[in-house]
Amino acid sequence: MEDIGMEEDSAEISGSAQKQGVADAWETVTNALMSPGGPGPEQGLWDSLALLSGEGLGRLLGGWLLETLQMRLSSAVVPEFWAELQQPENELEERGRAWVLLTAFQTLLGRLEPFLGGLERLESWQDEGRGSVCGPGPGGLQERAFTIIRALLLFSPSPVLQERVLEFYSRTFSVYMHQEGQAEDGAEAPEGPEGGVCPGCGVPTQQCWCKEALEQLKELSHILSKLQLLEWVSCEAVTSILHKLIEQRMEQHCRGEYERSFLLEFQTWLELVLGWLSKVFASEAEKDGLLPAPGAPGAPGAPSTPSVPSTPCFQAGQPGSSVLKQWRCHMHQFFCRIYVNMRIEELFSIIRDFPESKAAIEDLKFCLERTNQRQQLLTSLKSAFESRLLHPGVHTSDILTVYISAIKALRELDPSMVILQVACQPIRKYLRTREDTVRQIVAGLTGDAEGCTDLASELSRGDPVTLEMQDSDEEGADPEDWTPDPTDAVPDKMGSKRRSSDIISLLVSIYGSKDIFIDEYRAVLADRLLHQLNYNTAREIRNVELLKLRFGESHMHYCEVMLKDMADSRRINSNIREEESRLSEEEQPPLSLSSIILSSEFWPPLKEEKLELPPVVCQAMEAYTHRYEKLKAMRTLSWKPHLGSVTLDLELEDRTLTNLTVSPIHAAIILHFQDKSSWTLEELSVKLGAPKELLHRKLALWQQHGVLREEAGGALLRGGDGLSEQREEKLQLFWAYIQAMLTNLDSMTLDRIHSMLRMFVATGPVVTEMDINELEGFLQRKVREHQLLVSAGVYRLPKAN
Amino acid sequence: MKVKIRQWNGVASWLWVANDENCGICRMPFNGCCPDCKVPGDDCPLVWGQCSHCFHMHCILKWLNSQQVQQQCPMCRQEWKFKE
Numbered sequence: 001m002e003d004i005g006m007e008e009d010s011a012e013i014s015g016s017a018q019k020q021g022v023a024d025a026w027e028t029v030t031n032a033l034m035s036p037g038g039p040g041p042e043q044g045l046w047d048s049l050a051l052l053s054g055e056g057l058g059r060l061l062g063g064w065l066l067e068t069l070q071m072r073l074s075s076a077v078v079p080e081f082w083a084e085l086q087q088p089e090n091e092l093e094e095r096g097r098a099w100v101l102l103t104a105f106q107t108l109l110g111r112l113e114p115f116l117g118g119l120e121r122l123e124s125w126q127d128e129g130r131g132s133v134c135g136p137g138p139g140g141l142q143e144r145a146f147t148i149i150r151a152l153l154l155f156s157p158s159p160v161l162q163e164r165v166l167e168f169y170s171r172t173f174s175v176y177m178h179q180e181g182q183a184e185d186g187a188e189a190p191e192g193p194e195g196g197v198c199p200g201c202g203v204p205t206q207q208c209w210c211k212e213a214l215e216q217l218k219e220l221s222h223i224l225s226k227l228q229l230l231e232w233v234s235c236e237a238v239t240s241i242l243h244k245l246i247e248q249r250m251e252q253h254c255r256g257e258y259e260r261s262f263l264l265e266f267q268t269w270l271e272l273v274l275g276w277l278s279k280v281f282a283s284e285a286e287k288d289g290l291l292p293a294p295g296a297p298g299a300p301g302a303p304s305t306p307s308v309p310s311t312p313c314f315q316a317g318q319p320g321s322s323v324l325k326q327w328r329c330h331m332h333q334f335f336c337r338i339y340v341n342m343r344i345e346e347l348f349s350i351i352r353d354f355p356e357s358k359a360a361i362e363d364l365k366f367c368l369e370r371t372n373q374r375q376q377l378l379t380s381l382k383s384a385f386e387s388r389l390l391h392p393g394v395h396t397s398d399i400l401t402v403y404i405s406a407i408k409a410l411r412e413l414d415p416s417m418v419i420l421q422v423a424c425q426p427i428r429k430y431l432r433t434r435e436d437t438v439r440q441i442v443a444g445l446t447g448d449a450e451g452c453t454d455l456a457s458e459l460s461r462g463d464p465v466t467l468e469m470q471d472s473d474e475e476g477a478d479p480e481d482w483t484p485d486p487t488d489a490v491p492d493k494m495g496s497k498r499r500s501s502d503i504i505s506l507l508v509s510i511y512g513s514k515d516i517f518i519d520e521y522r523a524v525l526a527d528r529l530l531h532q533l534n535y536n537t538a539r540e541i542r543n544v545e546l547l548k549l550r551f552g553e554s555h556m557h558y559c560e561v562m563l564k565d566m567a568d569s570r571r572i573n574s575n576i577r578e579e580e581s582r583l584s585e586e587e588q589p590p591l592s593l594s595s596i597i598l599s600s601e602f603w604p605p606l607k608e609e610k611l612e613l614p615p616v617v618c619q620a621m622e623a624y625t626h627r628y629e630k631l632k633a634m635r636t637l638s639w640k641p642h643l644g645s646v647t648l649d650l651e652l653e654d655r656t657l658t659n660l661t662v663s664p665i666h667a668a669i670i671l672h673f674q675d676k677s678s679w680t681l682e683e684l685s686v687k688l689g690a691p692k693e694l695l696h697r698k699l700a701l702w703q704q705h706g707v708l709r710e711e712a713g714g715a716l717l718r719g720g721d722g723l724s725e726q727r728e729e730k731l732q733l734f735w736a737y738i739q740a741m742l743t744n745l746d747s748m749t750l751d752r753i754h755s756m757l758r759m760f761v762a763t764g765p766v767v768t769e770m771d772i773n774e775l776e777g778f779l780q781r782k783v784r785e786h787q788l789l790v791s792a793g794v795y796r797l798p799k800a801n
Numbered sequence: 802m803k804v805k806i807r808q809w810n811g812v813a814s815w816l817w818v819a820n821d822e823n824c825g826i827c828r829m830p831f832n833g834c835c836p837d838c839k840v841p842g843d844d845c846p847l848v849w850g851q852c853s854h855c856f857h858m859h860c861i862l863k864w865l866n867s868q869q870v871q872q873q874c875p876m877c878r879q880e881w882k883f884k885e
Contacts, residue, residue: 530812561840568842593809599841600814601833621811634818634847643812651803659807667806674804707802 025051029061032121062122062141069115069145073152077111081153086160094171095209101164102216105223112149112227119145146228154232166237169280172217173241175210176276214279221280234280242273242331246338255342258350258357262339263366270331274324277331281323336367343367344377348384354405361412374419381423390430396440400507403427404454407503428510438520441507446524446543458503459546504550518555521547523604525559529566530596530606530643537566561602569597576627591620596644597628597637609642611664612689614671650707657705665690665698673708705771731778738779739797742788747796750776817847819855825876826860835859849884852877 025048032045052061084104119142224230249269254262343350343364350357350364368374389402403424410420431437444455508517525540541563548556573594580589613621625637646667650657662670668688672679685692702708734757741756742748748756754772779795782788789796817831824847827835834845835857849855854876856864865872865881872881 557839564840591806591809593811595811595813598812598814599832600816601830601841603814606812617809620809621813624811625813628815632815632843634849635815635842636818637813637815640812640814644810646809647807649805649807651805653802664809664811667804667809670804671806674802677802 021051024048030064065115065118065122066141066145066148069112070148070152072111072115073149077108078152080111081108082158085164086158094167095212097164098168098171098213098216101168102220102223105220105227108153109223109227115145116142116226149227150229150232153229161233162236165233166240168213168217168220169234169237169241172213172279173245173273173276175213176279177272179210217279225281230281238277238280238327239330242334243338245273246331246334250338250342254339255346256349258346258353258360261359261363263363266335266339270328270335273331274328277327278324281327333370336370337373339367340364340371340373340377344373344380347377347381348388351406351409352402354409357409358412361409365413368413378419378422381419382426385423385426390426396431396434396436397444399427399431399434400437400440400444401454403431403507404458404503407506431510437510438517439524442517442520442524445504445521445547455504455507459543459550508550514551514555518551518559519604522558522562525562526604526606529562531645537563558602561599565597565599565602569595572597572628572631575631576624579627589620589623590616593617593620593624595624595637595639600638606640606643608640609694610689611641611668612687613641613664613668616671617664617668650705652707657707660705662701663698665694666701669695669698670702670707678711734775734778735782742795742797747794749793750779750795753779753795815842817855819847820853821855824857824860825854826856826864829857831855831857850874850879851882851884852879853884 028045028048029052081104084107085100122141221230221234224233246266249266250262253265343360346360347364350360354361368377385402389399406424406427407420410423411417413419441455445459447456508514511517525544528540529537544556544559544563547559577594621639625639628637629635642664644664645661646664647659647661648667648670650660650670665688669684672684672687679687681692681695685695688695699708699710703710737757738753741753750772754775757775779788779790783790783795786798789798815832819831821831823830824835829835831847832841834841837859838845838857846858847855848858848861850861852874854874856875861875861881864875873879874881
């Protein structure tokens with residue numbers, strides 16, 4: 001400090017006399033500023049500086065330097081840089097281009113170095129207190145200088161720069177990744193075969209410039225960092241490279257692959273990439289790491305000198321600097337975003353495959369929480385549903401299956417259920433328009449639907465405790481546990497607590513009320529009970545019990561009564577049977593009759609059909625009713641003649657059909673033919689009290705069995721005993737088919753022949769059902785006649801001659 | 802041709818032999834059950850009075866219990882006597 005004071009004093013003493021001295025002093029100082037060598041502080045210089053300061057010119061120095069820099073830049077340096085960069089127009093290969101890029105920047109640095117040195121010197125003078133030399137204005141001189149450089153250099157950048165940088169970085173990336181990858185595998189770099197291509201730099205191995213490329217990278221990043229251009233030149237390229245590479249890798253590895261998680265895999269890979277980034281931003285990083293950059297950059301092509309001792313910081317993949325930390329965040333963000341984008345595209349398929357695609361859903365959940373793409377996901381998923389699922393070509397049961405998968409998958413993805421609720425709204429709306437939705441759901445619940453076992457297992461999994469929890473909405477909820485809904489939640493009265501994830505509740509609530517389901521279930525149950533002959537209700541009881549847990553006791557009450565009716569009926573039947581058995585031989589009823597006795601108020605309305613049963617049946621029913629009345633005082637029975645089933649044997653002249661199970665109307669028809677062999681449709685209709693159209697439909701069964709046939713006159717029917725010849729004719733017709741089939745296909749099983757024949761018959765003119773037993777008999781006869789061979793159930797034709 | 806019926810499984814519904822559809826007290830169908838019952842038939846029988854009116858047994862018992870002075874048929878106000 002004292003030193004300065006003295007110098008100022010001396011300047012004041014001798015100053016006024018030497019105007020000429022000022023010019024000289026200016027000359028000395030500016031020369032010293034611009035001299036590349038950086039002279040040590042000399043007394044002469046200090047004197048000159050002091051003189052200028054004394055004249056109040058000191059603060060012009062900074063301005064002058066910047067001005068000169070600007071002039072030089074715009075007149076010479078910048079055009080030179082761009083010219084150099086573009087100079088070898090399309091003549092060089094990649095390696096050459098990389099070299100040109102590097103040299104261009106080297107020249108640039110060389111040109112600017114004097115200025116930078118001068119600036120540094122000025123600042124240090126200022127710091128040492130040798131007068132205010134930096135001039136007025138905000139920010140340090142250096143900063144302003146860099147701004148000027150950036151502004152002038154990148155004012156109109158040629159796309160060639162970005163191209164070159166991108167290319168160069170991509171190359172070094174692949175080189176780096178290749179080397180690291182090898183190091184990771186622990187495998188020595190295999191010497192490729194002669195003329196092989198180096199996987200790193202993509203040229204034949206003997207010309208490999210991997211090492212060189214890495215050196216160049218180091219050098220380039222150093223220069224850029226020195227000029228404070230690193231961020232401006234590299235960021236865009238690095239970003240786009242990372243983007244492209246992550247995308248590429250994801251396309252290759254993850255697309256269509258839902259069954260394993262990729263998060264960890266990518267994490268490791270990203271750490272590897274970070275290693276490369278640490279090379280790109282080496283100097284920047286080291287600056288942040290407070291490691292002073294040593295001197296000038298090493299000469300290009302000197303691979304052995306590690307001029308940038310930054311590697312230790314990053315070797316463990318741990319970013320030691322904020323720049324790398326930033327990039328790591330960036331990459332992570334890229335990754336999440338790209339992953340989410342891809343999975344959103346594939347979400348429909350993921351949902352369809354759900355239990356298998358759980359890993360993908362979990363990954364997506366992780367990434368989705370880190371990006372802001374819920375809205376995109378919702379929109380995309382909704383439209384995927386609409387275009388792929390909700391159109392007339394898709395079977396209702398398939399829609400339900402996907403919906404169930406969606407419920408399962410989306411409740412994993414978003415525990416708040418908002419995505420589920422919003423995305424599946426169109427499905428629910430659409431299902432409401434399908435007529436068979438309820439039936440399908442009920443079939444699923446009772447395990448009748450093929451391929452859709454989810455619902456049945458879901459039902460049996462039913463946990464009454466959780467169900468009750470859902471019902472009691474206000475109580476038991478700890479206010480501390482309350483979390484607000486996500487922003488995309490649909491504002492509705494229900495609130496999050498009511499947003500159920502229970503599959504069955506969700507399905508049932510499609511229609512807004514359980515009643516419609518319970519009615520449907522009742523109809524299905526009634527149908528099942530009436531059509532099974534063995535009064536075995538174990539499965540139905542189980543289903544009803546499970547449904548009771550879901551829908552509540554009171555709703556399933558009717559179904560319980562129905563099941564009880566079945567049990568009661570069985571008891572009454574055996575009671576009556578017992579009573580009958582005590583009767584003498586001649587009093588035995590002509591017909592073994594049992595009955596399902598319904599509590600009519602509790603069953604769904606059964607369709608009424610008029611049918612007069614033959615007297616023998618009516619008598620049996622009357623007798624049954626009589627016994628019932630004795631058993632249950634003041635109660636009687638009202639028969640539903642058209643319901644039930646009949647097992648009968650039919651003895652024809654040439655054959656006997658045994659154990660046929662038919663409906664009462666079929667039985668009634670054939671019973672009438674027992675007494676009288678031909679009826680007109682008219683007569684039958686009167687006799688049975690049933691409409692002709694219905695009868696005509698029902699007659700088909702007996703026609704198929706070859707028991708009845710419609711005469712040419714149209715109206716006349718004939719109870720056929722003499723039908724066997726006609727039958728034989730038909731079989732002979734089949735024989736031609738069978739022979740042809742066996743000629744072509746060599747050998748066939750009975751089932752195969754039967755199904756093939758059915759196919760022909762269905763398309764052919766003869767509409768006759770062929771019984772498989774009958775066919776077997778026919779084939780056996782052919783075997784006996786040596787027209788056919790059979791071994792191990794396979795029929796074949798005997799070899800010619 | 803001979804038809805031999807092995808087994809005929811019919812379907813019938815039971816009903817009370819009563820001169821009315823609904824119970825005059827609870828207005829529920831006789832073939833159903835009274836409001837307190839779950840299962841119709843044996844568990845919720847009908848009873849007839851000598852006046853020939855009939856009710857769910859549970860209904861008429863409740864009615865009779867609630868009558869302090871005289872036990873009357875709620876329909877015809879005759880004295881209630883169970884029909885044997």
